[in-house]
Amino acid sequence: MHLLITNIHQLLNVREQCSLLRGKAMAELPMIQNAFLVVHKGRIAAYGCMDDLPEKVYDAVYDAAGATVLPTWCDSHTHLVFAKSREQEFVDKLHGLSYADIAARGGGILHSAAALQATSEDVLFESTLKRLQELMLLGTGAIEIKSGYGLTVADELKMLRVIRRLKEVAPIPVKATFLGAHAVPHTYRDNKQGYIKLIIEEMLPKIVQETLADYVDVFCEQNFFCVSDTEKILEAADKYGLPAKLHANQLSVSGGVEVGVKYKAVSVDHLEAMNEKAIHALAASDTIGTILPTAAFFLRMQYAPVRKMLQENCALALASDYNPGSSPSGNMNFVVSLACIQNEFLPEEAINAATLNGAYAMGVEKEVGSITIGKKANLIFTKPIPSVAYLPYHFGTPVVDKVMIEGKWV
Numbered sequence: 001m002h003l004l005i006t007n008i009h010q011l012l013n014v015r016e017q018c019s020l021l022r023g024k025a026m027a028e029l030p031m032i033q034n035a036f037l038v039v040h041k042g043r044i045a046a047y048g049c050m051d052d053l054p055e056k057v058y059d060a061v062y063d064a065a066g067a068t069v070l071p072t073w074c075d076s077h078t079h080l081v082f083a084k085s086r087e088q089e090f091v092d093k094l095h096g097l098s099y100a101d102i103a104a105r106g107g108g109i110l111h112s113a114a115a116l117q118a119t120s121e122d123v124l125f126e127s128t129l130k131r132l133q134e135l136m137l138l139g140t141g142a143i144e145i146k147s148g149y150g151l152t153v154a155d156e157l158k159m160l161r162v163i164r165r166l167k168e169v170a171p172i173p174v175k176a177t178f179l180g181a182h183a184v185p186h187t188y189r190d191n192k193q194g195y196i197k198l199i200i201e202e203m204l205p206k207i208v209q210e211t212l213a214d215y216v217d218v219f220c221e222q223n224f225f226c227v228s229d230t231e232k233i234l235e236a237a238d239k240y241g242l243p244a245k246l247h248a249n250q251l252s253v254s255g256g257v258e259v260g261v262k263y264k265a266v267s268v269d270h271l272e273a274m275n276e277k278a279i280h281a282l283a284a285s286d287t288i289g290t291i292l293p294t295a296a297f298f299l300r301m302q303y304a305p306v307r308k309m310l311q312e313n314c315a316l317a318l319a320s321d322y323n324p325g326s327s328p329s330g331n332m333n334f335v336v337s338l339a340c341i342q343n344e345f346l347p348e349e350a351i352n353a354a355t356l357n358g359a360y361a362m363g364v365e366k367e368v369g370s371i372t373i374g375k376k377a378n379l380i381f382t383k384p385i386p387s388v389a390y391l392p393y394h395f396g397t398p399v400v401d402k403v404m405i406e407g408k409w410v
Helices: 023-027 087-094 099-104 109-117 121-137 153-169 192-209 227-239 256-262 276-283 293-299 306-311 332-341 347-354 356-360
Strands: 002-012 031-040 043-049 060-063 068-071 073-075 140-146 174-181 215-220 245-248 267-270 288-291 316-318 379-382 400-405
Touching: 023 306, 023 347, 073 332, 073 347, 073 356, 087 099, 109 153, 121 140, 121 153, 121 400, 153 174, 153 192, 174 192, 174 227, 192 227, 215 227, 215 256, 227 256, 245 256, 256 267, 256 276, 276 306, 288 356, 293 332, 306 316, 316 332, 316 347, 316 356, 332 347, 347 356
Parallel strands: 002 060, 002 068, 073 140, 140 174, 174 215, 215 245, 245 267, 267 288, 288 316
Antiparallel strands: 002 031, 031 043, 068 379, 379 400
16 A cells, blocks of 8 residues: 655655664754655655656655654663652652662662562563553654663563563564663672672573573673673673673773773763763774763753764754653654753754664664655654744644554554
């Protein structure tokens, strides 16, 4: 079936061929004004100006009526599988406690781990699937999901099996990341090296045996896992051919960026605390820097120095960091707005970071992330808007009108 979509005000991120965008290239957002688009078997089959629309019979026609159309958001960093919200910690922060204070008294990640350990796989699957469906309605058309709230062999496997089940039923690309090194559990509080040994000798072999993860991740940060800890885990994962995506430089200049670059990580994520050495290392590598502005917003932290990184020719992506503790929202529309307001992305840079570069940051760039013939017809249709800049400018007000996934309305 050939679906013809007509009267598109602006068709955004139109690319015959794709490559990872970096530096100045991130400000280039190719578009077609007054466009049409053809969808066939769930994929983009053709596009162009309405004036050049071929005269032929189509199976169905949809009048976009002046909507702007762009590829769906590619959210390359989430913690979507969790058992319980943490709004009490939100109140604790309002009373003045820091992220580190809450973690030190057993809150934070360890609180989520306790709740998840007490929750069945089926319950986790149903609640996560509901969240995923809500995100698709907001325009997310590809997603990465991490483990890391299990912190035992059985519970990390449980989380990853939930993600595998999501892969089987979700109509969008889903990637799984093993984040056993998210925090040190209570049972290993005085024996961090023992927990790292558990990750390497018991968790990783079982995860690889069941093909449960696409990536490995480590929270490389003070009071969590240092550079040498991170290297041990990445070396072990590399022997299994499991590529890295790292939590790096969120709370401090941790060395996480450099170790990620050393091990050819697909991405290093957060980057709120960056110095010249870290920026230069990232810029000189093929590793993508993933910016998570809603985490900085929610934790009232400094924002990543995006302009410096772009000036140095870094490749940057945007993601939501959706999790119950530090970013309890997966709304990528707000992520894009906040990235412009606080990280000083230009609108075009933010859209590229949240679509094409986001796709590269989870290895799905051949399927989604741009308007390219052969890619999935995963598309956002906005309400009528005057310009590209209006997308981030009109923050907090729904601009997405409809979402199409593989040529079908969500």
